[in-house]
Amino acid sequence: MSFLEVKNLKVHFPITGGLLGRTIDHVKAVDGVSFSIEKGKTYGLVGESGSGKTTTGRAIIGLNKITSGNVLFDGQDITNLRRSKMSARRDIQMIFQDPYSTLNPKKRVFDIVAEPLRNYENLSKREEKKRVQELLELVGLSPESIHKYPHEFSGGQRQRIGIARAIALKPKLIIADEPVSALDVSVQAQVLNFMQKIQKELGLTYLFISHDLGIIKHMCDRIGIMYKGRYVEEGTPEDIFTNPQHIYSRRLVAAIPDIDPRKREQQLQFRRTVKEEYEQSYNDYFDDKGLAYQLQPVSDTHLVALPGRG
Secondary structure, three states: OOOOOEEEEEOOOOOOOOOOOOOEEEEEEEEEEEEOOOOOOEEEOOOOOOOOOHHHHHHHOOOOOOEEEEEEEEEOOOOOOOOHHHHHHHHHEOOOOOOOOOOOOOOHHHHHHHHHHHOOOOHHHHHHHHHHHHHHHHOEEEEEEEHHHHHHHOHHHHHHHEEEEEEEOOOOOEEEOOOOOOOHHHHHHHHHHHHHHHHHHHHHEEEEEEEOOHHHHHHHHHEEEEEEEEEEEEEEEEEEEEEOOOHHHHHHOOOOOOOHHHHHHHHHHHHHHHHHHHHHHHHEEOOOOOOOOEEEOOOOOOOOOOOOOO
């Protein structure tokens, strides 16, 4: 049984117009997305800006209202998560993209990390301080950091503070939305490796959202690729990176830089081939509205929105 299961998720935002501000249309940010994650695994949701991947993550945690569909978490239906479902709310936490803007600059680290504890647990001041210091040590920061403000830390350290806050309530699922995109490349690797380390130590399950296929390949056990609110392909890393079948997936894979100079010419040729395919065959892979077809299985692990299939 899947730990998290998303069924035909739709998130549509109304477009209003006229003097009375009536709804005249909808933006279909997420349009019928389904996937599941096994406990302790990392599922990657990838796509370019505007693909709907972040909206999907925010809908699961209740930050965006779900238009239709269902979200099942650990056997519980949490569709349109409400405050009454307190256990689910504390069991699912989010790591946001920008550590510079998600930490309140007016608060000390102690209050930032302690906030979820104050909302959900009745701890004494001594217990609260001890717990915050333990969390900071867990993410590789000095316990004395509790007295500092966010501006006194580097970007990577700020993201570690964000991670400490996210794991404060010992969640079961973490939704990581572009958690390293605002960091330098050298710092990205440190944070990603650290996230894998605490996943093993704490038994966490990740929904990892990113536009960077290289990072997704490094982090994830299974991958879904989104375009204009729909899936175009889903599979294992091997399926996606060695046998991408949708033209959009092939385009993304072709854009991944290869640092091996011996493969440079081969990669350039692949990019040229994919560019020609994309320009010539785009209309074969999408309907007359430019939307992907429904996913169909091409193997036991691999699904592709092939032309003419739905």
